[in-house]
Amino acid sequence: MILTQLPTAFQQARPIIETIEAAGYEAYFVGGGVRDTILGKPLHDVDIATSAFPAEVKGLFKRTVDTGIEHGTVMILDHGTGYETTTFRTESGYQDYRRPDKVTFVRSLKEDLKRRDFTINALAMRANGEVIDLFDGLADLKAGVLRAVGVAEDRFHEDALRMMRAVRFASQLDFTIEPQTQQAITDNAALLTKIAVERTRVEWEKLLMGQQPQRGLQALLDTALYRYMPQMADQQAMLQRLIDLPAWQLPTIESTWTLLAWLMDLPNQAAIRHLLKAWKTSNDLIDHVSAAWLVVSSLKQRGQLTPSELFSAGAAALKTANTVANLLGFGQPQAELTAAYAALPIQDKHELAINGGDLLRQQLTTPGPQMGQILAQLLHAVVIGQVKNESADLLDLARMIADTKND
Known part of the structure; x- marks a missing residue:
């Protein structure tokens, strides 16, 4: 098979292969990029395999980086683009089931390809688009089969x-x-x-x-x-x-984890945090999924959200939650939720018209937990429309709250 219409990324990388070949070595495009091109899918990366050893590759190009030199990988820098170029190799002695104990550089393409995982990933391609298929990967691609x-x-x-x-x-x-x-x-x-x-x-x-x-x-x-x-x-x-x-x-990682957390029947946000920490996800993702899970729960129970729930979730988690809820059959039109969120008096706590410094200047409280409690009550009052987000109105309410707490 010869691919006549190569993606731009392959065309731009052709001089790399041609330079290596001109020096008397073999060089091919390999890996998922070849597979995806044959399948008509977008090309995400360009990987090159060569019979040239790392020192020989470095001798052919002015700018290289040793990105994985112990495994034969050299990054060739060309016009602002990096191309990972790896020497044909064999591997042996995988005592930890993850990494080879020994890597040996070889000159044989077949020896290199036969250590790869699946036949559809063991394809190589010359600079002119000719596909080298030593393990019947093309037949498996055509049949839609994954074979080691x-x-x-x-x-x-x-x-x-x-x-x-x-x-x-x-x-x-x-x-x-x-x-x-x-x-x-x-x-x-x-x-x-x-x-x-x-x-x-x-x-x-x-x-x-x-x-x-x-x-x-x-x-x-x-x-x-x-x-x-x-x-x-x-x-x-x-x-x-x-x-x-x-x-x-599902369109995002956040939505996938929210769906999983819901279908696992986790009892609360603490259980969600435990799950996601076990998977070593980021704190941002944990916060997002926890907030979205609460929204899904409210949509399931009541079919609608209070202003406080809209505010607490935030726009991103609201969208995630509603995507999942719609998949499960109890979501809302996204435009309606977006409009309800946009109609809130404020969308972020930093938009509150007063802050702790204002409370201190008015001698309504002292630094500490009470200040945070007053600000939280003010924020809630604004969100639910109990008071306007204006400094004078908020200070009046803060005095009332402070007086109540001091009684």
Whole structure:
């Protein structure tokens, strides 16, 4: 196969390959970029593999960076763009199921490609668009099949994350995992515990945001791989509920975690924080999902939100929550929620017309918890329309609150 219409990113990288070839070495485009180009999907990155050893690559270009020199990877800088160029290599001795104990540079493309995870990712392409297919990856691409290169168990022992990559690709590409590869995942699922949570989370989130998440989720269930994911060992019922939902795609990571938290029947925000901390997500995501979960709960119970709930959630979490609620069948028209939020007297606590300094100058309180309590009451009063967001009105109310507290 020869691809005649190469993406611009490949065309711009052709001089890199041509320079390496002119020096007597082999060089090819490899990896997901080749796969996605054949599938007609957007190109996200350009990776190059070469028979030239790292020192030889560095000798051919003026500007390089040793991004992974111990594994043969050199970043070639060309007109403001970096191209990761990796020497053909073999690997051995994966005692931790994550990293090779030994990397050996070789001159053989076949030796390099046969250590890759799946046949659809073991394709190489010359600068002129000619695809080199040594493991029948093109046939598997055409058939929509995920198949490990060589012996599946060997590939998963080399890097156990490849099992998560398999179920993720099933979702992203809407592919079927072929039986021997799926059986190897089932047999080796426990090895996922050897993998850093952060790496597993990336694959999990990509699965949930894929074009056919049900396919990836079904593979998780069929292989029992989910039992070795953080906080997921007893979540078979939740996964089945996800699969049984009408065809869905969620637009953000926040919405995927909000949906999961809801379907897991977590009792409160503390449980949500515990879940997300186990997955080592960011504090910002934890706050966002916690706020969105509260909104989903209110929409489920009452079908509408109070001004205080609108304000507490904020625009971003409101949108996340309503996206999830609509998927579950009890959301609201987004335009109506957006309009209700926009109609609030203020959308942020910093918009309050007075602050702690004003209270101190008026000698209404002293620094400490009482000041925070008064400001919180003022903020609530403004949000629900009890008082106008004007300094004089707020100070009058603050005096009343302070007098009550001092009685």
